[in-house]
Amino acid sequence: MENSDVYDLYSQSFPPWPNLRMHLLADTKEKPYACDVCTKAFSQKYYLKKHLRTHTNEKPYVCNVCNKAFALQHYLKSHSLTHMKEKPYECHICNKTFSQRHQLVTHSQTHTKEKHFACDVCNEAFPEQSGLITHLWTHTKEKPFVCNICSKVFSQQPNLQKHLWTHTNEKPFACEICNKAFSRQQHLKRHLHTHTKEKPFACDICNETFSRIPRLEAHLRMHAKEKPFACDIWSKAFSHQQHLETHLWTHTKEKQFTCDICSEAFSEQSHLNVHLQTHAKDNPYACDICKKTFSLRCLLRKHFRTHTKEKPFACDVCNKAFSEKSTLKIHSRTHTKEKPFACGICSNAFSQKQNLKVHLRMHAKERPYACDICKRTFSDEFQLKKHFWTHTKEKPFACDVCSKAFSDKSILKAHLLTHTKEKPFECALCDKAFSRNWSLKTHLRTHTKEKPFACDFCNENFSHSVSLKSHLLTHTIKNE
Numbered sequence: 285m286e287n288s289d290v291y292d293l294y295s296q297s298f299p300p301w302p303n304l305r306m307h308l309l310a311d312t313k314e315k316p317y318a319c320d321v322c323t324k325a326f327s328q329k330y331y332l333k334k335h336l337r338t339h340t341n342e343k344p345y346v347c348n349v350c351n352k353a354f355a356l357q358h359y360l361k362s363h364s365l366t367h368m369k370e371k372p373y374e375c376h377i378c379n380k381t382f383s384q385r386h387q388l389v390t391h392s393q394t395h396t397k398e399k400h401f402a403c404d405v406c407n408e409a410f411p412e413q414s415g416l417i418t419h420l421w422t423h424t425k426e427k428p429f430v431c432n433i434c435s436k437v438f439s440q441q442p443n444l445q446k447h448l449w450t451h452t453n454e455k456p457f458a459c460e461i462c463n464k465a466f467s468r469q470q471h472l473k474r475h476l477h478t479h480t481k482e483k484p485f486a487c488d489i490c491n492e493t494f495s496r497i498p499r500l501e502a503h504l505r506m507h508a509k510e511k512p513f514a515c516d517i518w519s520k521a522f523s524h525q526q527h528l529e530t531h532l533w534t535h536t537k538e539k540q541f542t543c544d545i546c547s548e549a550f551s552e553q554s555h556l557n558v559h560l561q562t563h564a565k566d567n568p569y570a571c572d573i574c575k576k577t578f579s580l581r582c583l584l585r586k587h588f589r590t591h592t593k594e595k596p597f598a599c600d601v602c603n604k605a606f607s608e609k610s611t612l613k614i615h616s617r618t619h620t621k622e623k624p625f626a627c628g629i630c631s632n633a634f635s636q637k638q639n640l641k642v643h644l645r646m647h648a649k650e651r652p653y654a655c656d657i658c659k660r661t662f663s664d665e666f667q668l669k670k671h672f673w674t675h676t677k678e679k680p681f682a683c684d685v686c687s688k689a690f691s692d693k694s695i696l697k698a699h700l701l702t703h704t705k706e707k708p709f710e711c712a713l714c715d716k717a718f719s720r721n722w723s724l725k726t727h728l729r730t731h732t733k734e735k736p737f738a739c740d741f742c743n744e745n746f747s748h749s750v751s752l753k754s755h756l757l758t759h760t761i762k763n764e
Contacts, residue, residue, distance in 0.1 A: 322428045338441045352456070378484070380429065394484065417439070475498060506600055523600060557582050624667070 287294070292366040315325035316331040321339045326332045334356060336589035337343070343353035345360040345653045349367045354360045362384050365371075371381035377395050382388045390412055393399075399409035401416035405423050410416045421427070421439035423561040424621070429444040430437050433451050446468055449455070455465035457472040461479050464471045474496065475656040477483070483493035485500040489507050494500040502523060505512070511521035513528035522528045539549035541556040545563045550556040557580055567577035569584040573591050578584040586608060589595070595605035595610040601619045606612040614636055617623070623633035625640040629647050642664045644649070651661035653668040657675050662668040670692055685703045690696045696719045703708070706716035709724040713731050719726045726748060735745035737752040741759045746752045 506598070509600065511600075518620070 306322045308474045315327050317327070317329050318325045318696045319332060319335055319339075320325075323500035324335060326335065337355040341355075343355050345357050346352070347354075347360060347367075349364075352363065356365065371383045373382045373385050374380070375382075375388060375391055375395075377392075380391065382391065393411040399411050399626065401411070401413050402409045403416060403419055403423075405420075408417060418440060422764055426438045427437035427547060429439070429441050430754035431447055432443060433448070436447060438447060449467040455467045456484075457467070457469050458465045459472060459479075460473055461476075464475065468474065477495040483495045485494045485497055486492070487494075487500060487503055487507075489504075492503065496504065505523040511523045513523070513525050514521040515528060515531055517532075520531065522531065532624040541546070541550045542551050543550075543556060543559055543563075545560075548559060550559060560580065567579050569581050570576070570747050571578075571584060571587055571591075573588075576587060578587060589607040593607075597609050597613060598605045599615060599619075601616070604615065606615065617635040619667070623635050625635070625637050626633040627640060627643055627647075629644075632643060632644065645663035651663050653662045653665050654660070654669060655662075655671055655675075657672075660671065662671065673691040679691045681691070681693050682689045683696060683699055683703075685700070688699065690699065707719050709718045709721050711717070711724060711727055712732075713728075716727060718727065729747040733747075735747045737749050739742070739746075739752060739755055739759075741756075746755065
């Protein structure tokens, strides 16, 4: 077939023969140009050349304004618009403007909810092709991009680039309003909502609004009681992927959040944030109500809830709400019975790390908290605080029904049962029920015949401490 016949066949004209050849390769799906590093193949040599830069990290296109370098020319063109502040692409629904066309296309899908790109393996659909490509690697487990500093591997070049910034501490994404810089563009986008207060994504059930789609999707799972993220080690499941990732660290003991000042590592970002406060020399964030100052904005936000009584973190099981995420996490263990903090000495396990610390002091016979008035010592700071109220006669826990006050919150809880007539502690042997746990324990001794209280004078044993006290009076009378 002659060249002229080929032109007629495709009803297209191509100036030189190489351009026609490239067109034919695109039509036949032939990919003769293979990468020597990762074996990926391309239909054109030009695409192979561009791809090779992902391995060599070559960035030949440099911005004249800020000297930032890019691997591809169109990346430089997109970047240049950030200096010109030009945003020629406008959304016809909400009038929001964008500097790049693909940003407008992505944004428009928040209105249409369209997801054109479907996975051939599991049929999950995505609004962007990049999202589908990222998802496909979850099936293939392929991670071709390696960090040359710590050898950590990644499935995507952008993820490797983000990771490299953790070594260089580079933060290339700056907020135009307050100049705060971020290592990831998505973190900058999230930050911008703190200025605009924009929450375009609304829940159809309760009308609560969100600044990001993932937060709305996670919120909807709370209504549906869905928990699609399951732990491979335990049978525990979560409604948020982030909650699963946090949980997995309890198995791997991985601590990926490192303090830049002292290199101490933490398994959660929130724990690192609290730790950073110990280094802070100043407290730039002040509460408008009580003027208390904080080193971190997140700590101010948490403090502010003590004034507003806001409790944004709700339990999926019993709907009980909490002002702090960490408190909800601890509470959730009352339902799951999870006790991740185990004692290495006696195999006792605890749902909270602090409880384990207090327990270990019992083994070590440590009682570091001393009362200033009577010098009595305690292994736990809270126990000292409760003891101190016996001196001050302070009773900070008041009953909402009868206004009776107590020095101990647990005693208040037990007292409230006298109003509700609730008896949640049942004996497994005779079905008798009690309003207090210690009452059940005392009752069980009538079945077990256990007598743990011994007299030091005559070695007689008793099942109740009050019985021992009464008995001791008989020795006192004899001595008199």
